[in-house]
Amino acid sequence: MEDTDVMIESKGVTRSFPLGGGREIEVLHGIDMIVPAGKLTILKGRSGSGKTTLLNLLSALDRPTQGQIYWGEKEIGKATEQEREYLRRKDMGFIFQAVALIPVMNAYENVDFGLRLAQTTEKREERVKECLELVGLKNRMNHMPHMPGEMSGGEQQRVAIARAIAHKPKVIFADEPTGAVEIVQQKS
Template identity: 55%
Template sequence: MERIIETEHVNRVFAVSSGEFCALKDINVSIPEGAFAILKGRSGSGKTTLMNIIGALDYPTSGKVRIAGNDITEMSETDRENMRRNMFGFVFQAVSLIPTMNAFENVEFSLRMAGISENRKERVEECLRRVGLAGRMRHMPAEMSGGEQQRVAIARAIAHHPRILFADEPTAELDSVMAAEIVQMFQEITKKERVTILMTTHDTGLMDAGDMLIELQNGEQICQKQ
């Protein structure tokens, strides 16, 4: 199976008032296409830093990051932006829906931003049905629960058919029942949308939900297991 995400000896060092802080130390991960990978670690472990580097939102201080065989650390910023826009989808802890748009319009807006004009209505409806919101398409964010808003954010993130979905602590603000529903949704999305998912979490109750687990501690890779 093709390895869609690979890092090779990735390090990330930040300048701080006392000198330098090494947030990531020699990280080597390998994720096959179509997997649901969970990136585990406590706050400050480096998991968000690693996700940002893999997602082309930041650069490593040293090391390589390959997406579908291409080293994105050698790409121009224009090419990296195109990859973020067309190949990646992002779901964050803060949902950030546009408050003046209903659920349908929020998802459709992402397709407009991606320059997709064909079958937009059908794709938006399909994605909202996929996340269980067939009856809530015309509701505004303020009329929805936190879990429903996160579902809209997920629909928005997969609407343009990304190959990789990055989800940074998407269940952190949800209760355990809603968190389990979101994770189950990710499991279904990997199969039905054929998308690779990398999700960060510190919730020990979600450790066995993915196809593979990568654990970080104090910037170091403790394990990768399937």
């Protein structure tokens, strides 16, 4: 795949939410955009402008009220929930503001869990350690993310980053991913 390939495309995407009493709020209206492969795409806008709503649509967590979202040739708005889930596990990595780590698993197990969901054929142990090292947490592998005193907010977010990249997804969706992270050292 070349750098300039289109990874995701939205056409005329609208998202409205019911407000009760038959009223609704239209948060997104006629969004046409292209997310190129292999590039960093940034959504900018004031609080409440619909960035998270759009991210949820592009990443198949939510469906548009109107319009289409394509992953390559595939229109994911029309795909079954099973197909969408497969796509999310295999081709996407998520780093969200509310870090969604599994509380009963330590850092290592959280990253490994993502790899298992993606049914990766890679040697898992090596890859988990490599990713935790990349985010500077190799010596925190056995720490429980939510246990008081075991991990700071930024460290939890770095575990989430390690988990998001471990299965080498085609796209990483990040919604204000570094709010609690001071510095993420990235080796290329």
